[in-house]
Amino acid sequence: MRARNPKATKRRRKKILKLAKGYWGLKSKVYRRAKEAVIRAGAAAYRDRKKKKRDMRSWWIVRINAAARQHGLTYSELMNKMKQAGVAINRKVLAEMAVTDPEAFAAIVQQVTAAVA
Numbered sequence: 001m002r003a004r005n006p007k008a009t010k011r012r013r014k015k016i017l018k019l020a021k022g023y024w025g026l027k028s029k030v031y032r033r034a035k036e037a038v039i040r041a042g043a044a045a046y047r048d049r050k051k052k053k054r055d056m057r058s059w060w061i062v063r064i065n066a067a068a069r070q071h072g073l074t075y076s077e078l079m080n081k082m083k084q085a086g087v088a089i090n091r092k093v094l095a096e097m098a099v100t101d102p103e104a105f106a107a108i109v110q111q112v113t114a115a116v117a
Helices: 006-019 031-069 075-085 091-100 102-116
Strands: none
Touching (some): 006 031, 031 091, 031 102, 075 102, 091 102
């Protein structure tokens, strides 16, 4: 007799079908299609976790640029002046400040321009 180990096979299939729960059509019902869908979904999830970080940084830069232009600077000019003045605020905090607290952002811009000039 050949060894089949149906218990392990069933466990393996149940694991994949559980991961594919909620997928459309045969992708959630048929093991072979579910396995393909789960592999693709895992690859997309891994890729997009990295992409999310890039996207967030670009959003922060857009917000900082919009706020800086209201004060007569561009994003690159503002960041250069901040570096020269020794002001170390990361882009995430700066973008949040530009949206929620424009007065504090204006104070930083004035402090930076005064320090450099």
